Amino acid sequence: MVNFWIIAAALILVALVLVLVPLARAKGNRIALISLVALAVLVPTGTVTLYNQLTTQDWEAAVTAPAPSGENAPPIEEMVAQLEARLQDGSGSVDDYLMLGRSYVTLQRFPDAVSAYGEAWNKSNNESVEAALGLGEAMTYVNRDSLNGAAGELVDWALAQDPENPRALWFGGLVSLARNNDQQAADRWTTLLRFQMPDQLRGVIQQQLAALPPASDAVMAKSQQAEAVSIDITVEVSEDLKAAAANGAVVYVFVREPGKAGPPLAVTRLAPVLPISVRLSDTNVMIPGSTLAGKPELQISARVSMSGDPIAAAGDLEGMARWDQSSGIIKMVIDSVVE
Secondary structure, three states: OHHHHHHHHHHHHHHHHHHHHHHHHOHHHHHHHHHHHHHHHHHHHHHHHHHHHHOOOOHHHHHOOOOOOOOOOOOHHHHHHHHHHHOOOOOOOHHHHHHHHHHHHHOOOHHHHHHHHHHHHHHOOOOOHHHHHHHHHHHHHHOHHHHHOHHHHHHHHHHHHOOOOHHHHHHHHHHHHHOOOHHHHHHHHHHHOOOOOOHHHHHHHHHHHHOOOOOOHHHHHHHHHOOOOOEEEEEEEOHHHHHHHOOOOEEEEEEEOOOOOOOOOEEEEEOOOOOEEEEEOHHHEOOOOOOOOOOOEEEEEEEEEOOOOOOOOOOOEEEEEEEEOOOOOEEEEEOEEOO
16 A cells, blocks of 8 residues: 555656646746645655554554555545544644644645644644644645745744754745745755655756755755764663573664654664664665654664564563764663563
8 A cells, every 4th residue: 555655656746747847947837836746745645644643553563564455444535534523522632633634635625624734733832843834735735825925934934943844845945936035945945855755856846946046055065964864773681681682583673753653764673682783774764765864853762572573562672762963873772571
């Protein structure tokens, strides 16, 4: 199912590039082109996100188990209807309404997405970057002129809170074009190119940048200095668990974004010989197009699996650590037993 949507996104992007890029030569069409490409990316990937969040699939199992065929998966509309019913009384959390907003975008129900994201924005006390971006994005799909109004203000606010948020940079470039600020658009999209993305999407952005002035010296210098992220980890086991760890079948090391559901960003499987050192990079990512770059903080977990199964089970041993851009080698100690 996931592979299907990734392929679908790529094919739609190719079609849009071939058909619509010639129309983008005039400045007034550039916003329309990029907006359409955004939809081509967001709808398929939004469906993947929706399945990740509304189903009970254990994504760690995907490390070794084949992906489900999707034949028995409920239709997207059915899952959204279940979510709507659960939120009818208005008591849902910020995350609930963010999920509902993403669901509506996936189904191209953009006015409903505006309502859902607006509820998330209000419930967050106007403090959620994701709610601000979702609301601004949905408003843009309803009325492109909102880029030069309320939607643009929301995107600007999100960029002020998180200057290297790829989604904010994407729509921030559109906002800049709507305001006739070509230099700012060039800076925002040049920064965006530092992140990993589908080749077709990168090509569209690069073509648009060719029609804009060069990015500022500061942005260019930072982009040239940006390097792919690699995380060096040393995994050890506490003294009181050494005997138990000796009976382990395999060691898994997972990398996740803190607080985000779904599959881990990256994973590796190691022999159960501790201590052990490993380097994780974009070569270990779970989903094509994902990247460790641009993440201010990551959660690292290591697990000694007694059965060899990546799904946590009673008796497995685990440890956790945090990584940020100032971290050197992460020294992780496996010091707890899964119950």
